[in-house]
Amino acid sequence: MAAGSAASYCLHTETQALAEQSAHLEDHAAALQKDAATLSEGIALLRRQQDEEKENKQNKRLKENEENARLLKTLQEKEKEAELIRQECASARAEQLAVQKRINDLEKKLKEITSDENGGAGWEPVGPDTVKPPEVNPPGPETDARLRQTARDYLSARKHGKAAELSGHFAPYCNYQYANNREVPNAAIMNNIRESWKKWPQRAYRILKVAYQDNHVEIIYLYRYANQKGRRAQGYARERWQTNSIGKIIHWREDLHPNTPPRESPGYRLAPSNINQSKQ
Structure with missing residues (x-):
């Protein structure tokens, strides 16, 4: 009797444990x-x-x-x-x-x-x-005034980077100093000048003298340059032109002087500086 009761209790206990384990597994599965x-x-x-x-x-x-x-x-x-x-x-x-x-x-x-x-x-x-x-530039007040105005227009075009206006001062072909003193097309001259403009974007000029002898013209001026990095350059220049019968430059040279302005060539007529001159 006691043995049956014990067996029944063990079976009940195992059944309950199995039921709890099943419930736990169901919860885990859920x-x-x-x-x-x-x-x-x-x-x-x-x-x-x-x-x-x-x-x-x-x-x-x-x-x-x-x-x-x-x-x-x-x-x-x-x-x-x-x-x-x-x-x-x-x-x-x-x-x-x-x-x-x-x-x-x-x-x-x-x-x-x-x-x-x-x-x-x-x-x-x-x-x-x-x-x-007839002389290309007969000496006299009219020629003086015309050449000084030409010089002012020329330097103004250089100062403000007006390529079309500056190109108009040169003949279609010109013997140009910075082309190894060779005759080159107008466009080649302007390309050289544009390179200078890139190097010195800020430019200022002041005319000192304009002199001439027939179709040979000289302009002497003070120049001041500066670039974007603050570098500056200053000096004097003399440009020497030879023009054709309509006043276009066919031969161009320049010489630079860092400290003192150069003189005009001997025998050249000076155009007076008081003829409607304006600063460049």
């Missing part, structure tokens, strides 16, 4: 299911975020491609415009050279005609009645 559901939701969220990011990147890439295509089209159009401008410039240049050639031919023909009229002696005097050619 917790695992909950964690699995949470993890699944997290994975789904990450996938949505990845899909959205991928879509955004694709849209961004598409927009970039569209923008690049638009920029390429604009660049191609600008290149076409630039090519047209270059062709127009080349045409204008050729026309300018043709005009200058006609001028030179006419001057040569005029000289030959005058030479024939004077017995083949050209412009050299052969007697008291021989007609001399």
Whole structure:
């Protein structure tokens, strides 16, 4: 009887322990299911975020491609415009050279005609009645005023970087000091001057003298330069021009003097400094 009771108690105890263990396992399984559901939701969220990011990147890439295509089209159009401008410039240049050639031919023909009229002696005097050619810059108040104004306009164009105006003072071709004393096109001279402008973006000039002898002109001036880094340069310059019959420079030289202004060449006429002079 006692043995049966003990066996019954042990069976009851084991059954209860098994029931508790089963309940514990069920709770753990429920917790695992909950964690699995949470993890699944997290994975789904990450996938949505990845899909959205991928879509955004694709849209961004598409927009970039569209923008690049638009920029390429604009660049191609600008290149076409630039090519047209270059062709127009080349045409204008050729026309300018043709005009200058006609001028030179006419001057040569005029000289030959005058030479024939004077017995083949050209412009050299052969007697008291021989007609001399007109001087390019006949000495007098009108020439004084004109050349001083030319000098002011020339230095003003240099000071303010007005390339078109400055280019107009030179002939289509000019023997230029900084081209190894060779005759070069007007454009090559302007390229050299632009390099100087880049080096010295701040410039100031003051005319001291203008002197001339027929088609030879000299301008003497004080210059002051400065760059963006605060570097400065100052001195005196004398430019020596030889001009053609219409006053365009065909031969250009300069000499620089750091401390004292140079003198004009002997025999040159000085244009008075009180003829409507303004500071440069």
